[in-house]
Amino acid sequence: NAGVTQTPKFRVLKTGxxxxxxxxxxxxxxxxxxxRQDPGMGLRLIHYSVGxxxxxxxxxxxxxxxxxxxxQNFLLGLESAAPSQTSVYFCASKDFGSGSRNTGxxxxxxxxxxxVL
Amino acid sequence: SQKIEQNSEAxxxxxxxxxxxxxxxxxxxxxxxxxxRQDPGRGPVFLLLIRENEKEKRxxxxxxxxxxxxxxxxxxxxxxxxxxxxTYLCAxxxxxxxxxxxxxxxxxxxxxxx
Numbered sequence: 001n002a003g004v005t006q007t008p009k010f011r012v013l014k015t016g017x018x019x020x021x022x023x024x025x026x027x028x029x030x031x032x033x034x035x036r037q038d039p040g041m042g043l044r045l046i047h048y049s050v051g052x053x054x055x056x057x058x059x060x061x062x063x064x065x066x067x068x069x070x071x072q073n074f075l076l077g078l079e080s081a082a083p084s085q086t087s088v089y090f091c092a093s094k095d096f097g098s099g100s101r102n103t104g105x106x107x108x109x110x111x112x113x114x115x116v117l
Numbered sequence: 118s119q120k121i122e123q124n125s126e127a128x129x130x131x132x133x134x135x136x137x138x139x140x141x142x143x144x145x146x147x148x149x150x151x152x153x154r155q156d157p158g159r160g161p162v163f164l165l166l167i168r169e170n171e172k173e174k175r176x177x178x179x180x181x182x183x184x185x186x187x188x189x190x191x192x193x194x195x196x197x198x199x200x201x202x203x204t205y206l207c208a209x210x211x212x213x214x215x216x217x218x219x220x221x222x223x224x225x226x227x228x229x230x231x
Contacts, residue, residue, distance in 0.1 A: 004160075033219070040126070042223030043161070043206065058218065090160050104151065104210060106219065108160030 002026050006091050006109035013081045013116045021076040021112050023091030030096040032074035033106065034058075034066060036087040043090065049074055081116045088113050119145045123207060123222040130197055130229055138192040138225045140207030147209035150183055150190045155204045155224065164205075165192075197229045 004025045013019055023032065030051050035043040035058075045058030047066040055066045063085060065077045074093075078085060092106040124139035140150070149168040153161035167174040167183045167190065174181045180193040190209070194201050204224040211218070 035221075040223065043221040045218065045220060048218060056218070059220065092160075103163065103166040104149065104219075105163040105166070106151075106153075106161070106208075108162070110160050111158070 004091055004093055004107050004109040006089075006112045008112060009110065010113050011115070013078075013114065015082060015116060017081050018077070018079050019081065019114075020078075021089055021091075021114075023074045023076070023093075023109060025072055025074075025091075025093040025107070027093060027095070027107065028071070029093035029107070030071075031094040032068065033092040033094075034064070034074065034076045035090045035092065036060065036085075037090060037111075038087050046076065046089075081114075083116045086114060086116045119143070119211065119220060121207065121209060121220060121222040123205075123225045126223070127226045127228065130227070132198060132229055132231050134197055136194040136197050136201070136227055136229070138205050138207075138227065140190040140192065140209070140222055142188050142209045145209070145211045146185065147211055149210050150181075151208040151210065152179075152181060152190075152192050153206040153208065153221075155206060161206055161221075194227075197227075199229045199231055202228050 007022045033048040034046040044060045049055045049068040052071040067075045089112045091109045094106050120143045122141045151166050152164045155161040165181050167181045178195045182191045204226045206224045207222045
């Protein structure tokens with residue numbers, strides 16, 4: 001299994017350009033997440049989804065949009081990139097699962113490194 | 118608002134010693150708490166989950182405690198090795214957050230030197 005795959009892995013944008021980051025998971029997970037990670041700031045939740053066709057805001061949603069048209073894919077869009085959006089973006093997925101054996105483990109992708117000039 | 122604090126950004130210890138990392142949280146009551154490991158340039162990897170009704174959880178050289186009164190979790194690595202060098206993240210899962218929202222602490226960077 002590939003797990004969680006993010007594309008692209010690296011991207012350089014100019015201020016004002018738009019782009020979409022793609023996250024794909026092959027584990028049939030219900031939940032998917034987008035985080036950004038900056039030095040000294042840890043992982044900050046941008047948006048998340050609890051199922052196909054649903055999305056919700058995290059703690060730093062401004063400047064980003066997301067879509068979950070298919071269960072296995074979660075797209076993160078930047079409509080007008082700004083230098084403040086230079087970061088490493090991580091996608092993660094989680095099974096809904098309940099019960100004592102469920103660890104709620106998040107499976108992360110390898111990250112997408114975005115630089116906005 | 119919910120707040121998660123992990124002790125000092127960096128912790129340096131000698132091989133063979135026990136590393137102890139702290140995770141404190143305020144303004145909510147997590148039903149359980151997760152710990153992750155992150156290596157440079159990689160995504161975080163799940164290590165352990167501890168539930169609010171569990172005082173302690175062990176996995177090989179790892180031990181996690183969860184004190185809901187102190188609002189604190191301690192993460193111990195015994196007989197530490199240079200290969201344990203990484204950043205460790207805690208993630209308290211807020212009660213009622215079965216709908217998905219999960220926040221992380223900033224992490225503690227552990228370096229184990231020979």
